[in-house]
Amino acid sequence: MPLGSKLLNIALVQMRVTANKATNLQVARDKVLAAARQGADMVVLPECFNSPYGVQHFAKYAEAIKGTEPGESIKALAGMAREAQVYLVGGSIPEVDPTTSKHYNTCPVFNREGELLTTHRKVHLFDIDVPGKITFRESAVLSPGEHLSHFATEWGPIGLGICYDLRFPEMAMIAARRHGCVAMVYPAAFNTTTGPTFFELLQRARAVDNLFYVATCSPARPPAEELAQGSYPAWGHSTIISPIGEVVATCDAEDTIVHAQLDFDKLAEYRTSYPIYQQRRFDLYPDVAEGS
Numbered sequence: 001m002p003l004g005s006k007l008l009n010i011a012l013v014q015m016r017v018t019a020n021k022a023t024n025l026q027v028a029r030d031k032v033l034a035a036a037r038q039g040a041d042m043v044v045l046p047e048c049f050n051s052p053y054g055v056q057h058f059a060k061y062a063e064a065i066k067g068t069e070p071g072e073s074i075k076a077l078a079g080m081a082r083e084a085q086v087y088l089v090g091g092s093i094p095e096v097d098p099t100t101s102k103h104y105n106t107c108p109v110f111n112r113e114g115e116l117l118t119t120h121r122k123v124h125l126f127d128i129d130v131p132g133k134i135t136f137r138e139s140a141v142l143s144p145g146e147h148l149s150h151f152a153t154e155w156g157p158i159g160l161g162i163c164y165d166l167r168f169p170e171m172a173m174i175a176a177r178r179h180g181c182v183a184m185v186y187p188a189a190f191n192t193t194t195g196p197t198f199f200e201l202l203q204r205a206r207a208v209d210n211l212f213y214v215a216t217c218s219p220a221r222p223p224a225e226e227l228a229q230g231s232y233p234a235w236g237h238s239t240i241i242s243p244i245g246e247v248v249a250t251c252d253a254e255d256t257i258v259h260a261q262l263d264f265d266k267l268a269e270y271r272t273s274y275p276i277y278q279q280r281r282f283d284l285y286p287d288v289a290e291g292s
């Protein structure tokens with residue numbers, strides 16, 4: 001992709017995640033390389049791509065990212081990004097901070113040289129209770145991140161969130177208006193209870209709120225026999241949404257790679273047609289994007 005190009009080819013790797021970390025890393029590598037062969041400039045992996053998603057698993061699979069020798073998943077991700085020569089939004093992995101022993105749900109991002117550009121620690125932990133359907137309490141094991149995150153690319157800055165973060169419009173608004181982000185990327189793992197009602201709706205809302213692209217990447221849904229044994233029922237439906245809320249590309253719950261082209265000339269056109277960036281009334285309500 002030549003510098004200054006307005007088109008970004010993105011690929012969402014909706015992969016099956018197993019209990020075997022080495023297998024997950026190998027599958028991720030094969031799929032990142034396959035996506036690059038299809039022309040992807042940026043590849044996104046799912047939330048918790050190296051470990052089953054569940055509070056009972058986080059500590060067992062956790063690895064250090066910073067402040068010491070990086071763990072095997074970080075080394076593997078850096079290698080994949082370098083080999084495929086893509087920006088890699090490395091889904092998320094359970095992270096342990098070696099200085100505090102706290103655990104996080106963390107998204108690492110790499111450039112085409114395999115250098116770690118940034119990490120996003122999930123800011124809003126997934127604590128919900130839908131009686132008779134799903135109870136989940138990430139905060140039983142994880143600590144919340146304390147920072148919002150974005151990274152620079154030749155297409156413009158790109159904001160990061162992880163799954164439940166998608167429900168909080170302020171994060172996306174701050175990315176868009178404080179940092180000038182042209183897209184928001186969310187590794188995610190909604191489920192068969194909340195996914196049908198909320199997943200696409202939230203993505204379309206965040207896109208339209210900010211007139212930018214939104215991309216999400218989920219694990220594929222496990223097979224019925226694993227669900228019967230209590231595996232997390234991932235909703236799948238990895239999706240790319242345009243700045244005016246159209247579904248550009250999506251899928252169901254299967255193991256697949258979703259490709260789409262983000263067109264930033266179109267984004268500029270939409271922002272001219274719908275000049276909401278110039279029309280806000282901060283004399284009537286506070287600006288959440290104010291600050292450093």
Ligand SMILES: NC(=O)CCC(=O)C(=O)O
Pocket residue numbers: 047125126162163164165167188189190191194195198
């Ligand atoms: N992994 C998550 O944060 C799940 C979020 C989710 O399913 C929701 O409804 O929100």
